[in-house]
Amino acid sequence: MDLAKVVGSITSVSKLEQLKPVKLFVVHILGSDFGPTGNYGVAVDTVGVGYGDIVLITTGSAAKMTEITKEIPTDTSIVARVDNAGDRQ
Amino acid sequence: MDLAKVVGSITSVSKLEQLKPVKLFVVHILGSDFGPTGNYGVAVDTVGVGYGDIVLITTGSAAKMTEITKEIPTDTSIVARVDNAGDRQ
Amino acid sequence: MDLAKVVGSITSVSKLEQLKPVKLFVVHILGSDFGPTGNYGVAVDTVGVGYGDIVLITTGSAAKMTEITKEIPTDTSIVARVDNAGDRQ
Amino acid sequence: MDLAKVVGSITSVSKLEQLKPVKLFVVHILGSDFGPTGNYGVAVDTVGVGYGDIVLITTGSAAKMTEITKEIPTDTSIVARVDNAGDRQ
Amino acid sequence: MDLAKVVGSITSVSKLEQLKPVKLFVVHILGSDFGPTGNYGVAVDTVGVGYGDIVLITTGSAAKMTEITKEIPTDTSIVARVDNAGDRQ
Incomplete structure (x- = not known):
């Protein structure tokens, strides 16, 4: 698993029916000490998050x-x- | 999941029977703000897309x-x- | 599989019910001779490990x-x- | 999926029984415009390909x-x- | 699949019961012409290999x-x- 920061959302009119009920966020993958890696992805939210989380x-x-x-x-x-x-070494 | 841009298609005469009914596109993986990553892949279309999408x-x-x-x-x-x-931070 | 060093833990209030019983650690992926790779991940502990392991x-x-x-x-x-x-070449 | 070029084959005496009936090729993963990525893999052939394909x-x-x-x-x-x-942009 | 060189073994006292019967090796992933990639992993042996293989x-x-x-x-x-x-191009 990876730590990531929520940095955006996706708007799409043409998509699979299966994807319609879910909320899609653009996330920035984080490395050590929450530092940015420069790698991005798109994830389905299952817990109710918001921008910057x-x-x-x-x-x-x-x-x-x-x-x-x-x-x-x-x-x-x-x-x-x-x-x-916490408690990183 | 990743954002990507449709940049090409694939023509193939010799392929698995299973692949014959589907349309294959070359996609360029995108990073933040739709910027190019330099990474490419080939994907099956399930929604009806076109070049540049x-x-x-x-x-x-x-x-x-x-x-x-x-x-x-x-x-x-x-x-x-x-x-x-939208609404990227 | 990869060698990794346990470098931190995760505290989370809002998470999936399924994740609540387990302990999550931040790990630093290691390369040859236990050298750091700069890549990190989050893993579920199944054996009882601690910081620095x-x-x-x-x-x-x-x-x-x-x-x-x-x-x-x-x-x-x-x-x-x-x-x-041991016994690396 | 990825585009790749067939660049070699593998000879192995000691291998799993399951692998014996198949032909293994070394492939060079390609990027945009069939350019080399420097990444290699070994793949099982299912369609009958040859060197340079x-x-x-x-x-x-x-x-x-x-x-x-x-x-x-x-x-x-x-x-x-x-x-x-074809038809790359 | 990837070509790799066996470069070490792993000793572990605390591990999952499921892992106890198997032999774990540290492997160095190889690229073209058996050249090193600098990437390492840990693999279970199923064929009986040794250091340097x-x-x-x-x-x-x-x-x-x-x-x-x-x-x-x-x-x-x-x-x-x-x-x-053999027969690489």
């Missing part, structure tokens, strides 16, 4: 292991809002 | 979670045409 | 093949604490 | 979705020979 | 498609020892 994203088949995403063709889902990443 | 692609087992791709050996599918990616 | 992480669907993680939407799990990586 | 490869669980590879522990399969990748 | 590794769900690894939470398995990678 630091979140935890999961990828691959795990992205579909939630009530919200089990029928959604997503490879990346937001599964937590991160309040603190 | 900005699209949303999904990868891995999720790429096969659509009516069109469920029997297709694809690892990347186009699942939406993106009209806007 | 060198661990083995597994990714993808394999991350869910443990008693602790089988219902958890994780793409990365800690599956061993590494005591030595 | 430009091919389409699929990865992950999709690599096992063909008659030839369904029992093969491969993460990369060649699923088409590409004759042209 | 050039091997073929498979990743993801394919890593679990062998008799030895079917219950093992591994994302990378060694599936062949490579004797030659």
